Amino acid sequence: MHIVSHEVPLVWYLILSAVLFCLGVVGFLIKRNLITVFMSIELMLNAVNLSFVTFAHQWHEVKGQIFVFFVMMVAAAEAAVGLAIIIAVFRARSTLAVDRIDLMKL
Amino acid sequence: MHLILFIIFAALCLTGAVNLLFQKQPINSALSLIVVMTSLAVLYLLLGAEFLAAAQVIVYAGAIMVLFTFVVMLLNAGREERTLGSRAYRTVGFPAVAAILAVIATSFIKLQGFGSARIDDHITSTADLSAVLFTKLLLPFEVTSVLILVAILGSVALARKGDAEGREPK
Numbered sequence: 213m214h215i216v217s218h219e220v221p222l223v224w225y226l227i228l229s230a231v232l233f234c235l236g237v238v239g240f241l242i243k244r245n246l247i248t249v250f251m252s253i254e255l256m257l258n259a260v261n262l263s264f265v266t267f268a269h270q271w272h273e274v275k276g277q278i279f280v281f282f283v284m285m286v287a288a289a290e291a292a293v294g295l296a297i298i299i300a301v302f303r304a305r306s307t308l309a310v311d312r313i314d315l316m317k318l
Numbered sequence: 319m320h321l322i323l324f325i326i327f328a329a330l331c332l333t334g335a336v337n338l339l340f341q342k343q344p345i346n347s348a349l350s351l352i353v354v355m356t357s358l359a360v361l362y363l364l365l366g367a368e369f370l371a372a373a374q375v376i377v378y379a380g381a382i383m384v385l386f387t388f389v390v391m392l393l394n395a396g397r398e399e400r401t402l403g404s405r406a407y408r409t410v411g412f413p414a415v416a417a418i419l420a421v422i423a424t425s426f427i428k429l430q431g432f433g434s435a436r437i438d439d440h441i442t443s444t445a446d447l448s449a450v451l452f453t454k455l456l457l458p459f460e461v462t463s464v465l466i467l468v469a470i471l472g473s474v475a476l477a478r479k480g481d482a483e484g485r486e487p488k
Contacts, residue, residue: 219434220434222433228361237418239338250386258358269435285462293469
């Protein structure tokens with residue numbers, strides 16, 4: 213069995229994107245700082261982008277890459293608005309700990 | 319060659335993501351997220367997406383993460399305190415994450431007829447991309463620019479001082 217092949221199965225890319233996505237979900241669950249929770253969301257978006265690019269490569273389809281382009285633009289808009297909300301929350305509560313921002317908690 | 323590059327940058331991705339989870343300081347998490355995004359750009363290049371690799375570095379690692387580091391510095395976010403949180407995320411959250419990973423991974427492994435990537439594969443050039451983007455998908459592209467404009471206005475309105483009538487705070 214020869215190991216030294218010069219190609220990588222595309223499934224490995226997909227597995228990598230699944231693992232990155234789950235690491236993002238774990239970060240979303242265990243991080244206690246509003247900004248790092250937001251960073252975990254960005255990590256999940258990136259993981260999904262990787263699988264989009266992989267599928268676009270598999271089927272020689274340009275539209276998959278264009279979808280990633282749109283995801284990037286929406287992520288930029290989302291980051292700007294989200295960070296503005298974080299600044300507004302910090303101004304109102306003077307904390308970034310998600311445990312203390314519990315006004316909407318049941 | 320492709321295999322070596324893939325292993326190096328996939329490992330960088332994973333270590334960056336794990337480091338994001340274990341760092342206490344938000345600024346260190348932000349820097350490790352930049353590592354993840356930059357190595358993802360290399361992976362995009364390996365998959366023949368040259369425009370997206372450039373856009374990943376410029377938009378994500380450049381613009382978005384600079385915004386994040388600015389906010390971390392502006393709010394002077396220090397060490398995050400480790401609280402246990404609710405018990406719900408330990409009893410429901412982690413098994414759910416493991417289940418999600420298992421389901422996604424098995425469905426990927428069972429994919430039939432999936433090819434492999436080589437270093438001399440075709441490259442989707444920026445011209446190919448823009449030929450579709452500016453003809454068939456012109457309307458979504460223009461709508462996205464409106465979205466960006468609304469996002470700029472919204473973030474300015476949210477982040478500035480003062481109340482809704484524009485009065486300065488006392």
